[in-house]
Amino acid sequence: LPIITPLVAGNWKMHGLLKDLEEARHLQALLTENPAQAEVLLCPPATLIHPMTAILRGGLVSVGAQDCHSLEKGAHTGDISAKMLADLGARYVIVGHSERREDHNETSEQVREKALAAHNATLCAIICVGETLSQRDAGWAEKIVLDQLAHSVPDGATASNTVIAYEPIWAIGTGRIPKPEDVAVMHQTIRDHLADRFALGDQMRILYGGSVKASNAHILMAVPNVNGALVGGSSLKALDFNGILDAYR
Ligand code: PEP
Numbered sequence: 001l002p003i004i005t006p007l008v009a010g011n012w013k014m015h016g017l018l019k020d021l022e023e024a025r026h027l028q029a030l031l032t033e034n035p036a037q038a039e040v041l042l043c044p045p046a047t048l049i050h051p052m053t054a055i056l057r058g059g060l061v062s063v064g065a066q067d068c069h070s071l072e073k074g075a076h077t078g079d080i081s082a083k084m085l086a087d088l089g090a091r092y093v094i095v096g097h098s099e100r101r102e103d104h105n106e107t108s109e110q111v112r113e114k115a116l117a118a119h120n121a122t123l124c125a126i127i128c129v130g131e132t133l134s135q136r137d138a139g140w141a142e143k144i145v146l147d148q149l150a151h152s153v154p155d156g157a158t159a160s161n162t163v164i165a166y167e168p169i170w171a172i173g174t175g176r177i178p179k180p181e182d183v184a185v186m187h188q189t190i191r192d193h194l195a196d197r198f199a200l201g202d203q204m205r206i207l208y209g210g211s212v213k214a215s216n217a218h219i220l221m222a223v224p225n226v227n228g229a230l231v232g233g234s235s236l237k238a239l240d241f242n243g244i245l246d247a248y249r
Pocket of ligand 1: 212232
């Protein structure tokens with residue numbers, strides 16, 4: 001089996017003011033004191049990307065964004081391009097989070113264009129997929145996720161420019177998590193798709209996301225083909241996020 005460096009990524013969503021940069025500083029201090037066998041990433045709102053990179057420079061925590069436009073520049077008021085994010089020091093960008101697919105009606109095709117824009121700006125794209133509860137109850141979860149992967153992941157994806165995040169929508173922010181067996185089935189399904197489609201698809205990281213916290217991280221991160229986590233609520237406080245990283249210590 002290939003050796004994959006896990007990635008534990010925090011998604012701050014629309015949370016975080018300048019004063020909250022203190023949490024990023026604290027996380028970095030905790031990691032420096034007690035390193036984890038994983039890459040660690042924080043994705044704050046766009047407003048905090050630049051000051052956060054300044055605080056974290058040269059340390060163990062990378063900075064990423066939560067979305068980008070699919071074009072490099074142009075007449076798109078209020079949007080931010082991948083190139084602009086890279087210019088600020090971001091190294092990753094989340095694309096196709098379920099909240100954007102829902103709030104902004106983003107389609108998988110648009111998500112693929114965003115991922116391509118990320119690649120062209122030398123950012124690593126974290127492409128999110130996941131089913132709703134009614135889709136799971138109907139037995140369609142694997143089919144839905146495979147369809148999202150087919151349309152959201154660009155053909156030029158590699159193990160270094162792309163990370164997949166499987167996030168069952170019903171597990172996001174709810175405190176509910178799937179059974180580890182169900183996570184294993186889905187991650188194997190995703191792995192098979194990636195290995196069939198991409199030369200090094202067996203090395204692409206597949207994150208689990210949805211109500212990950214310190215108390216369940218060990219179990220979830222031990223599931224085969226789970227190569228890290230995408231964490232919302234529990235990434236806002238350094239101590240909570242650091243507790244999740246214990247799964248990799
Ligand atoms: C997320 O938004 O990507 C997420 C997984 O949120 P939470 O950890 O809060 O469920």
